[in-house]
Amino acid sequence: MSTQTSLTGKGDNLKTLVVVFLRGGADGLNMVAPAHDDGYYRARPRIAIKDRDTNAAKLDGSFILNPILKDLAAPYHDGALAVVHAVGSEDATRSHFEAQDLMERAGDVAGGWLGRYLRFRGATTTGALSAIAVSRALPESLRGAPAATVMRSLEDFTLGKGGGLLQASLEKLYAKEHDALGASARDTLAALSRIEKLSKTTYSPAHGASYERDDFSQGIKQVARLIKARVGLEAVSLDIGGWDSHITQSAVMDPQMRKLNAGLSAFYRDMGKTGMAHVTVVVMTEFGRRLAENSAFGTDHGRGSVMFLMGGGVKGGRVMAKWPGLTKDVLEGPGDLPVTINYRDVLAPILQRHSPQVDLAKVFPAFELKPQAIYG
Amino acid sequence: MNSSRRHFLQAGGAASLAAVAIGCDKIQVPEMLLPGRRATAPPDGPYATPAGKDIDLVSQALNRLTFGARPWDYQRTRKLGTTEEAAFAAFLDQQLAPEKIDDPNCENATRRFELLNEPLGELFEYQEKHLLDALVRSTVLRAVFTERQLYEVMVNFWSDHFNIDPSKGDAKWLKVADDRDVIRAHALGKFPAMLRASALSPAMLWYLDGRVNKKANDVDKPNENYARELLELHTLGVHGGYSQKDVMEVARCLTGWGVQEVGRSKLNLGSVEFKPLQHDRGEKVVLGHVIPRIPKQAKPEEIEKLGRAELDTVLGIIGLHPSTAKFIATKLCQRFIADAPPAAAVSGVAEKFIVSGGDIPATLRALFATDAFLTTRGNKLKRPFHYIVSTLRATHATTDAGPTIQDYLLRMGHAPFHYPTPDGYPEEAAPWLGTLLWRWNFAVALTKNELGNATKLDAAKLRASFATEENQMAHLLGRAPSADEITACKESGAPLALLLASPSFQKC
Incomplete structure (x- = not known):
């Protein structure tokens, strides 16, 4: 029996959703800047991304990419990466905790949206390694998943020190079980063995990709390995923290953008065109930042921000926005880019693409979905 | 007492205990005071164990x-x-007589969660995360330590049957009362009584929107969320022979029930009330039973009496309905016998459910006497x-x-x-x-x-x-x-x- 396909029963058709959460409220306006909107330059005389003095990639004649994110221009121009702008949630507390909580739970309901997706995606069984959080604890979004694994590295997938003997004994006992439990045990053991083999070999990323040494790059590298090893990965959650740029914005944010740029672009290269067809990467944050810079070269908590969507057939090469303009009358509350697209409307079509049978009403309850046309 | 003070006291208690344990390692802290618990083992070991090669x-x-x-x-x-x-x-x-079983280990293990015994309104003084933590921990500890095991197994069963997600609205506080006054109060009691308690549980009224199910004027459309789940999940089952019209009619019968909620009132928080002016007074037909119109000239107290009574009329129609019996029996047999239990076992259990008036111990006795239960071992x-x-x-x-x-x-x-x-x-x-x-x-x-x-x-x-x-x-x-x-x-x-x-x- 080929374990390559038995783990999921879906073989090559299995799609993986990789969610990257930028914690702390990432400034979408400086990641993908509205170069066409004077309001932006007026409000940010000192910290705006300036068209003229940077190599800023022009995305679509209106928006420009922060030069630190320059390597995302390649997937963008390949048509594999799309930006959604002025996107976010309905939470207007501008509290990190409240906003992250709401966005990850997606409503006044138990578990997180990713967890509920896995439970209500229309599959009867869930593989041992279907959901992974590359972090120290289970994120809110993955709560309620039928089985979720928290890992820092591949080495976490063992039965402890000296677990080899135990594993061998378990293999013998479960070999005699001819029911679904036995089958599931064999899948789990096969996944353990495969990961053990992986962790003993040095990983060579494909297509000349090279990963940086920071946590995010190392984490997404492990994700690439696991996807290639076909252990049945369906949902992954990764975080990049440190986006709360109240003072000297560039000192706070630039290092995080460097991580995002390096990690995503290495992953994109490593997976290659064929690989990326089966993977959708979603980058999101709990809220954006105030339009106007503050006296400390920073920005305070705001509302709308950006999402990046990469791979999985997403129609890239465009900035999707219902751009409201940045005039006083459209700014929200203390002067924030309004949320014109709800993040659920971006996620819903992706979930449906990955699992056509998904019960979206259970994943995003009490919300009238208006799915965005992210596939064109 | 306000909530912050109470939390301080709780935190203070835990911290000082830790100080005793860490700072003075010569003082023996009695095991009872430490957070971890162990059941007291009876002294007559080494213990006998099963000898057969199959499960006896x-x-x-x-x-x-x-x-x-x-x-x-x-x-x-x-x-x-x-x-x-x-x-x-x-x-x-x-x-099946848990009240006669002494349970000192369990009492010791769960004593610190006394907040779960607070009266309804007092629950709102606690932070919801503390309540949820107390609920989860006491549930695990009871399952581990109680001698009243079958009772706890049934608590687990009914918690799923009448599931409430405490994330929603005031259920964050009120689920504690539901667990205590609905699930635990009736887990080995009579099903119709548990059903009624659940229908009037403030947490359930929140969770399935019963509190906003009203007909105060001509344009109000009843909210059918609870009515649907009442028929589909709590009683008849999805193929139990009801129609969409029945769902609507049940929803109409239940209009007017509400909960005193946070933000609207500080008095009687969480208490359930019936508002006669929000009750739909027209004629209803539920599974063929006609519930007559409440006369226009009826006095307010009469409307209240008749309106309240419609809840009991509906529960009377469905509580011991053959479809309900079959549905509950099927779920019990799935829990205690097999994922796909034999039809004969289910029908025997369902029959006992009906003739015993939904008596849960009698129904369980019938289940545990089936050939399927006695012979299907080690398969779940x-x-x-x-x-x-x-x-x-x-x-x-x-x-x-x-x-x-x-x-x-x-x-x-x-x-x-x-x-x-x-x-x-x-x-x-x-x-x-x-x-x-x-x-x-x-x-x-x-x-x-x-x-x-x-x-x-x-x-x-x-x-x-x-x-x-x-x-x-x-x-x-x-x-x-x-x-x-x-x-x-x-x-x-x-x-x-x-x-x-x-x-x-x-x-x-």
């Missing part, structure tokens, strides 16, 4: 009617009768909660049901009070098959004492509870070990972890 009736009872056997449970239960059958019958009699996959609790019981571990335990339950998707939809955690095996890696990891962590200071086992003490290594294996497996299991234990280098991770221990 006593082990079957311990597998199915409890959250797993502790080291002494087999001996103690077997001694209740001269034959296995007599022992089983006596055990069942005991378990333990759900993760059952698995975790059974490992702690089997190894006589201490535990405080703290973060490490909850973390495993969350990873396996089976933490109590964390299920989003009203159907409750699934009972059948398929959705849980992806949890094996975490069960194995838990077995390894528990046997290596890597679950923190409050959850520990004493392997030497455990081993000393049995005359031989094979007796210990028989205790864990509920039968004599096979040659394969003995070999695997020897080869594994970690026999206890291997047994807890073995296929047989995943099942009951």
Whole structure:
């Protein structure tokens, strides 16, 4: 029996959703800047991304990419990466905790949206390694998943020190079980063995990709390995923290953008065109930042921000926005880019693409979905 | 008292206890005061264990009617009768009269969660995360330590049947009262009484929107959320013979019930009220039963009386309906017999449900007397909660049901009070098959004492509870070990972890 396909029963058709959460409220306006909107330059005389003095990639004649994110221009121009702008949630507390909580739970309901997706995606069984959080604890979004694994590295997938003997004994006992439990045990053991083999070999990323040494790059590298090893990965959650740029914005944010740029672009290269067809990467944050810079070269908590969507057939090469303009009358509350697209409307079509049978009403309850046309 | 002061007191209590434990290591802190708990073992060890190569009736009872056997449970239960059958019958009699069973270990383990006994309105003084933590921990601790095991198993069953996700609205506070006054109050009582308590549970009125189901004017459309789940999930079952029209009509009958809620009032928070002016006074027809119009000239107190009575009329129609009997019997048989139980068992149990007036102990007695129950052994996959609790019981571990335990339950998707939809955690095996890696990891962590200071086992003490290594294996497996299991234990280098991770221990 080929374990390559038995783990999921879906073989090559299995799609993986990789969610990257930028914690702390990432400034979408400086990641993908509205170069066409004077309001932006007026409000940010000192910290705006300036068209003229940077190599800023022009995305679509209106928006420009922060030069630190320059390597995302390649997937963008390949048509594999799309930006959604002025996107976010309905939470207007501008509290990190409240906003992250709401966005990850997606409503006044138990578990997180990713967890509920896995439970209500229309599959009867869930593989041992279907959901992974590359972090120290289970994120809110993955709560309620039928089985979720928290890992820092591949080495976490063992039965402890000296677990080899135990594993061998378990293999013998479960070999005699001819029911679904036995089958599931064999899948789990096969996944353990495969990961053990992986962790003993040095990983060579494909297509000349090279990963940086920071946590995010190392984490997404492990994700690439696991996807290639076909252990049945369906949902992954990764975080990049440190986006709360109240003072000297560039000192706070630039290092995080460097991580995002390096990690995503290495992953994109490593997976290659064929690989990326089966993977959708979603980058999101709990809220954006105030339009106007503050006296400390920073920005305070705001509302709308950006999402990046990469791979999985997403129609890239465009900035999707219902751009409201940045005039006083459209700014929200203390002067924030309004949320014109709800993040659920971006996620819903992706979930449906990955699992056509998904019960979206259970994943995003009490919300009238208006799915965005992210596939064109 | 305001909530912040209460939290301070709680935190202060925990901190000073820790100071005693850390700062003065010469002072022996009584075990009772430490966060981790261990059940008191009876003194008459080493304990007898099952001898047959198949699961006998006593082990079957311990597998199915409890959250797993502790080291002494087999001996103690077997001694209740001269034959296995007599022992089983006596055990069942005991378990169906939980009020007569002393439960000191459980009382000690859960005493610190006294906030769960607060009256309805007082619950709002606590932060919701503290309430949820107390609910989850006391639920795990009760399952581990209580002698009233069948009662606790039924609490677990009804918690799923009448599932409420406490994330929603004021259910954050009110689920505590639902757990106490609906689920625990009626778990071994009469089904119609539990159904009525659930219908008027403020947490349920929040969770399924009953509180906003009203007809105050001509344009108000009743909210049918609760009415639908009442018919589909609580009573008749989805194919139970009702129509969309019946759902609407039931919703109309239940218009006017509400809850005093946070933000609108400070008085009587969480209490349930009937508002006659929000009740739909027109004629309704529910499953063919006509509920007459409330006359226009009726006085307010008359409207109130008749309007309130419609709730009982509806529950009277559906509470002991043959479809309800079949639905409840099917779910009970799935829990206690097999994921796909034989039709004969289901129909016998359903019949008993009806003739006993929905008496849960009588219904269970009928179930436990079926051939299917008596002969179908070792075939059910333990759900993760059952698995975790059974490992702690089997190894006589201490535990405080703290973060490490909850973390495993969350990873396996089976933490109590964390299920989003009203159907409750699934009972059948398929959705849980992806949890094996975490069960194995838990077995390894528990046997290596890597679950923190409050959850520990004493392997030497455990081993000393049995005359031989094979007796210990028989205790864990509920039968004599096979040659394969003995070999695997020897080869594994970690026999206890291997047994807890073995296929047989995943099942009951």
